[in-house]
Structures are given as structure tokens and as C-alpha cells.
Amino acid sequence: MFRGKNYKESAKLVDKQALYDPAEAFDLVIKASKAKFDETVELHVKLGVDSRHADQQVRGAIVLPHGTGKSRKVLVFCKEERQQEALDAGADYVGAQDMVQKIQTENFFDYDVVIATPDMMGVVGRLGKVLGPKGLMPSPKAGTVTPNLAQAITEVKAGKIEYRLDKTNIIHCPIGKVSFGAEKLAENYSALMGAIIKAKPASAKGQYIRSCVTASTMGPGVKINANKQ
Numbered sequence: 001m002f003r004g005k006n007y008k009e010s011a012k013l014v015d016k017q018a019l020y021d022p023a024e025a026f027d028l029v030i031k032a033s034k035a036k037f038d039e040t041v042e043l044h045v046k047l048g049v050d051s052r053h054a055d056q057q058v059r060g061a062i063v064l065p066h067g068t069g070k071s072r073k074v075l076v077f078c079k080e081e082r083q084q085e086a087l088d089a090g091a092d093y094v095g096a097q098d099m100v101q102k103i104q105t106e107n108f109f110d111y112d113v114v115i116a117t118p119d120m121m122g123v124v125g126r127l128g129k130v131l132g133p134k135g136l137m138p139s140p141k142a143g144t145v146t147p148n149l150a151q152a153i154t155e156v157k158a159g160k161i162e163y164r165l166d167k168t169n170i171i172h173c174p175i176g177k178v179s180f181g182a183e184k185l186a187e188n189y190s191a192l193m194g195a196i197i198k199a200k201p202a203s204a205k206g207q208y209i210r211s212c213v214t215a216s217t218m219g220p221g222v223k224i225n226a227n228k229q
Contacts, residue, residue: 019225022189025214026182032219033178039216040070040174041185045196045226046210051165055203058171059164061142062195066184067159069177074156075099076149077116077124077138089150090157091115096123103127109134113156115144135164163196171196178216189214193226 013032020028026041033039049056075093076086083094093099093111100123102108114131116124116138124131124138131137138144142162146152163171175188193212200208212226 025224026185033216035218045171061162063160064188072112075111077120089153
């Protein structure tokens with residue numbers, strides 16, 4: 001895999017074998033960030049569970065103390081009488097059956113989060129095949145199927161993120177921007193890790209957190225000692 005000069009320079013700062021304390025790890029991520037834009041900092045957590053089993057799924061949502069630094073567009077599915085309420089709360093797009101058709105016929109995906117009221121799930125369910133693979137399908141577990149529209153929209157806009165296992169038993173989440181500084185990144189990291197640990201399935205055996213790596217968009221990965229908070 002071809003790596004640019006900046007990446008190679010940044011990689012020299014990181015000891016690939018070392019496990020860094022969180023504060024030190026985020027300090028390194030910031031030092032290693034050489035891009036000309038404010039890079040997103042991501043966390044990749046490998047868990048000792050098997051996502052193929054329903055009782056070992058790890059999924060939830062959390063409002064990060066300092067948000068993600070990214071403004072997120074919200075699409076809301078609700079009945080007509082609640083659409084103004086959703087717009088007033090800050091939704092970017094609101095609709096019902098008309099929005100289902102727009103997604104099906106126009107491939108409309110200019111949003112980051114989909115929220116739906118419970119009475120709309122019969123309609124939204126038809127979009128499972130297109131929203132599901134993009135990770136956009138609303139779910140009660142993530143707080144995106146809810147009668148409390150204003151609260152759900154406000155939380156997403158404030159930096160609420162969803163965490164969920166992929167097929168390789170890894171959770172990938174943005175936890176802020178390089179410009180946040182190491183302290184705010186470490187606080188967001190602690191909040192997310194606390195939620196992941198709390199969500200440990202009762203059926204999970206052995207070591208739960210196998211590895212924890214952070215990296216900026218264009219930077220090298222830095223391994224974090226997940227036992228240190």
C-alpha cells in the first residue's frame with residue numbers, strides 16, 4: 001500500500017508495539033496529524049464477542065461530552081401533524097410516505113442520521129434494504145425510534161453517536177477533531193469506552209476489550225491501553 005511522505009514522517013513518532021495511556025495517545029495523534037484540514041479522530045475497539053450471536057451484540061448511543069465537531073444532517077419520519085415540531089427542533093428534512101418515495105426513486109441520502117416515530121416504522125421498514133447497509137436504519141436501541149422527537153434531534157445535533165459492532169467484532173466511532181486538543185479527545189474517549197464496557201453482554205466470555213486503536217483521518221494508528229482511563 002502506497003504511503004505518502006507525511007504519513008511516513010508521522011508513523012516515525014509512534015511505537016507500533018507500545019500501548020499508550022489515553023492522554024499520551026491523543027497527544028501523539030495530534031502531533032502526527034499533518035493534513036491541511038481539521039482531521040477527524042476515530043476510535044477502533046476490537047471486542048472479545050461474536051457478533052453472529054444475537055445475545056452478543058453490542059450496540060447503543062451516547063452524547064459525547066464535547067460532541068464530534070461535525071454538524072450532522074437529520075432526516076425525520078413522522079406524521080404530518082408533528083412535522084413542524086421536528087423542523088422547529090432542528091431537523092434538516094421531514095416527511096412520511098413522500099420521503100420514502102424520494103429515497104426509493106431519487107436515491108436521496110443527503111443526511112447522516114434517520115429518526116422515526118414508532119407509528120412510522122411500518123412505512124420506514126420498507127427502506128430496510130437501502131438504509132440498513134448504510135447504517136441509517138432507525139432503531140429503539142440507538143434512540144432513533146422514539147416519540148420524543150425534539151429530544152432525539154437535539155441530542156444528535158449536540159454530538160450523539162451510535163456505536164455498534166461490525167462483522168469483524170470491531171466498533172468504529174468518531175470521537176472528535178484534531179483541533180479539540182488531547183484533553184477533550186481523552187474525555188470523549190472515556191465517555192465512549194464507559195458506554196461500551198457498560199454494554200458488555202452477559203454471555204461474553206474471556207477478555208472483553210481485545211484492542212483499542214485511535215487515529216486521525218490521514219494519520220497512523222496509536223494503540224491505547226484500555227485498562228487506563
